Amino acid sequence: MGDDGVDIGVDLGGTKLAAALVGADGRVSERVSRSTPQTGRDDVLDALTETVRHVRQRASKHGLVVQSVGIGTAGQIDVVRGVVLAGTTNIHDWNNVPLRDAVAAATGLTTFVDNDVPVVLQAEREFGAAQGCTDVVCLTVGTGIGGAVLTGGRLLRGAWGGAAELGHISVDKHGPVCACGFRGCLEMFASGTAVARRMAELTHGDRKWTGVEVFQAALCGDALAEQVVSEAIDALAYGVVSLIHTFNPKIMLLGGGVFSEAEWLRERLENKVHGMGIQSMVQSVHIRRVSLGTDAGLIGAARLRAMSTMNGELS
Numbered sequence: 001m002g003d004d005g006v007d008i009g010v011d012l013g014g015t016k017l018a019a020a021l022v023g024a025d026g027r028v029s030e031r032v033s034r035s036t037p038q039t040g041r042d043d044v045l046d047a048l049t050e051t052v053r054h055v056r057q058r059a060s061k062h063g064l065v066v067q068s069v070g071i072g073t074a075g076q077i078d079v080v081r082g083v084v085l086a087g088t089t090n091i092h093d094w095n096n097v098p099l100r101d102a103v104a105a106a107t108g109l110t111t112f113v114d115n116d117v118p119v120v121l122q123a124e125r126e127f128g129a130a131q132g133c134t135d136v137v138c139l140t141v142g143t144g145i146g147g148a149v150l151t152g153g154r155l156l157r158g159a160w161g162g163a164a165e166l167g168h169i170s171v172d173k174h175g176p177v178c179a180c181g182f183r184g185c186l187e188m189f190a191s192g193t194a195v196a197r198r199m200a201e202l203t204h205g206d207r208k209w210t211g212v213e214v215f216q217a218a219l220c221g222d223a224l225a226e227q228v229v230s231e232a233i234d235a236l237a238y239g240v241v242s243l244i245h246t247f248n249p250k251i252m253l254l255g256g257g258v259f260s261e262a263e264w265l266r267e268r269l270e271n272k273v274h275g276m277g278i279q280s281m282v283q284s285v286h287i288r289r290v291s292l293g294t295d296a297g298l299i300g301a302a303r304l305r306a307m308s309t310m311n312g313e314l315s
């Protein structure tokens with residue numbers, strides 16, 4: 001696996017906790033996963049450290065030395081201190097958690113913590129759809145919308161790591177109020193949750209919809225579903241063009257549950273985006289889907305150690 005040893009990558013979600021060994025070449029092995037305890041921070045931290053120990057034991061069986069643990073997780077993360085300021089609401093009591101120090105103390109391993117979207121972007125930049133590219137904007141569209149920005153080869157961090165909340169840029173000042181407190185957020189129009197909610201509105205609550213079902217129905221020719229999807233793509237296009245105007249990326253990377261399998265959605269968004277905005281900027285952008293699938297979260301997390309050196313951060 002290279003001279004660099006191996007690192008443990010952890011993808012900590014609201015429902016699932018996954019970990020694996022990752023080599024310097026991005027190769028993933030010894031994957032383990034379990035459900036995330038819903039009973040509060042102590043149980044989550046216990047589950048996490050137990051999982052890390054388990055993967056580390058498997059590494060030592062193969063004679064591999066683990067260099068670090070990297071954790072990618074949702075929410076606002078202070079990447080300098082490794083603290084989850086406001087994490088996923090699925091985990092009870094998961095705000096102001098000193099995750100880096102807790103895991104480092106429990107495992108004795110150097111630990112890194114980052115938001116799950118920069119983690120995906122790092123993995124795709126090193127081994128996936130944005131390989132070798134220095135200017136990338138990543139949008140993950142799923143239950144919510146997350147973002148990350150790579151500019152001049154460096155992740156855009158802001159003052160403490162909170163930059164690139166791209167799901168919460170407004171695309172409509174008259175739009176609905178978002179859970180974040182702002183109005184007309186992109187997430188309110190284009191996330192899987194928003195699409196399901198809009199479909200329920202248009203069908204007067206006849207039945208419950210999931211985002212995936214609405215996209216499927218649109219693909220099968222359902223007129224109302226098509227209207228909902230068309231509105232979502234429209235909102236996304238305004239968001240994407242604003243991001244292109246702001247960051248002048250070479251690649252616009254689309255991930256998350258909504259785009260993971262849906263090439264047709266990417267094509268429709270691309271057609272829309274290419275007809276809008278400042279043409280010299282918009283026409284040169286490649287709009288791509290992520291290519292590493294669920295492994296991206298594990299690979300990117302495990303590579304946080306290497307990236308921190310490369311980016312001159314956190315070290």
Ligand SMILES: [Zn+2]
Nearest residue numbers: 168178180185
């Ligand atoms: Zn918002």
